[in-house]
Amino acid sequence: MTDSTPAPLVSIRGLSREFGSRSGLFSSPRVLRAVSDVSLDIPRGKVTGVVGESGCGKSTLARLALCLIDASEGSVRFEGVDLASLNGGQLRKLRRRMQMVFQDPYSAIDPRYTIREALLEPFRIQGVGLSAAEAGTKVEHLLDIVGLSVTIADNYPHQLSGGQKQRVGIARALALDPSFLVLDEPTASLDVSIQAQIIALLERLRRDLGLTYLFISHDLGLVRYFCDSIVVMYLGRIVEILPSAESRPRHPYTRALVESTFEPDPTLRRVVTKLSGEIPSAFNLPAGCAFAARCEHASDLCRTERPELSKDRHDHAIACHHPID
Ligand SMILES: Nc1ncnc2c1ncn2[C@@H]1O[C@H](COP(=O)(O)OP(=O)(O)OP(=O)(O)O)[C@@H](O)[C@H]1O
Ligand code: SF4
Numbered sequence: 001m002t003d004s005t006p007a008p009l010v011s012i013r014g015l016s017r018e019f020g021s022r023s024g025l026f027s028s029p030r031v032l033r034a035v036s037d038v039s040l041d042i043p044r045g046k047v048t049g050v051v052g053e054s055g056c057g058k059s060t061l062a063r064l065a066l067c068l069i070d071a072s073e074g075s076v077r078f079e080g081v082d083l084a085s086l087n088g089g090q091l092r093k094l095r096r097r098m099q100m101v102f103q104d105p106y107s108a109i110d111p112r113y114t115i116r117e118a119l120l121e122p123f124r125i126q127g128v129g130l131s132a133a134e135a136g137t138k139v140e141h142l143l144d145i146v147g148l149s150v151t152i153a154d155n156y157p158h159q160l161s162g163g164q165k166q167r168v169g170i171a172r173a174l175a176l177d178p179s180f181l182v183l184d185e186p187t188a189s190l191d192v193s194i195q196a197q198i199i200a201l202l203e204r205l206r207r208d209l210g211l212t213y214l215f216i217s218h219d220l221g222l223v224r225y226f227c228d229s230i231v232v233m234y235l236g237r238i239v240e241i242l243p244s245a246e247s248r249p250r251h252p253y254t255r256a257l258v259e260s261t262f263e264p265d266p267t268l269r270r271v272v273t274k275l276s277g278e279i280p281s282a283f284n285l286p287a288g289c290a291f292a293a294r295c296e297h298a299s300d301l302c303r304t305e306r307p308e309l310s311k312d313r314h315d316h317a318i319a320c321h322h323p324i325d
């Protein structure tokens with residue numbers, strides 16, 4: 001490793017996660033690979049975006065990266081430490097450094113807690129004792145850095161707007177001074193104008209606090225705006241990693257995503273309208289490229305041999321037998 005390529009904050013290798021499912025009481029269990037053989041380095045101080053259609057495994061990858069669920073295979077290293085090698089206490093301690101912000105701020109904050117209680121909960125969970133004065137200062141500081149007035153501290157979540165609630169969700173994630181935040185569609189449930197404010201807030205916080213983000217979204221436009229590099233997933237696998245937001249996609253799936261228009265109706269927002277063809281069942285993936293049934297460039301090779309992810313000379317990784325120039 002040279003000085004120009006500092007060690008990544010998070011290093012994911014060969015990560016897979018399977019889920020079992022039974023369609024009926026007497027049917028045999030079926031196995032779905034939600035995340036399949038994912039390897040990824042997340043560089044410090046940068047925003048790594050993950051994009052893909054609903055069900056492609058983004059949230060599962062997020063939970064695996066934070067060791068919130070166990071992997072079926074593979075490893076996650078945080079600052080070089082393999083999370084699987086830690087005991088419960090060590091993992092809990094490391095959790096202070098890696099936090100998650102969820103899409104739905106309504107479910108992330110307990111409705112019975114005041115905002116003050118919600119912001120102090122992470123300290124309680126971690127066993128960090130705070131005096132009343134310290135707790136007051138923490139709450140004030142956390143509300144201040146996310147642009148909220150301290151006057152809301154004794155309100156309940158239902159008294160806040162969606163945008164305010166998401167700011168509280170971010171403040172709560174920042175309570176223990178983490179270095180890594182996984183943001184799982186943090187603006188997907190918000191109006192467009194509020195989305196822009198939350199993105200601006202996240203940008204400022206990353207700069208001011210030197211944070212590293214894994215930013216998950218189904219919206220490639222937003223990811224291109226906000227992220228330094230972009231990981232594209234399809235049916236549990238990485239199909240392309242764009243080394244910069246300006247990189248021109250070379251995978252036919254990413255190209256189709258770029259050309260897609262997302263429905264303005266939020267209930268239909270996840271439908272990619274320009275892509276046609278059947279999405280294969282995640283329970284029964286084809287032998288070759290999983291995108292072949294929808295790909296206009298598909299050849300016989302594509303239908304029989306799965307393309308491996310490999311880098312071109314611009315550090316641009318693509319899993320495709322016939323990448324577009
Ligand atoms: N706990 C679980 N049990 C069984 N299947 C699961 C579980 N969690 C996720 N899955 C399945 O794994 C696949 C990936 O789900 P995941 O939530 O990671 O997708 P996603 O990309 O985050 O989708 P979305 O954009 O809708 O949030 C889906 O087919 C989903 O049904
Ligand atoms: S491997 Fe073949 S089917 Fe898959 S995306 Fe590339 S060209 Fe299309």
Ligand SMILES: [Mg+2]
Nearest residue numbers: 058059060184
């Ligand atoms: Mg998700």
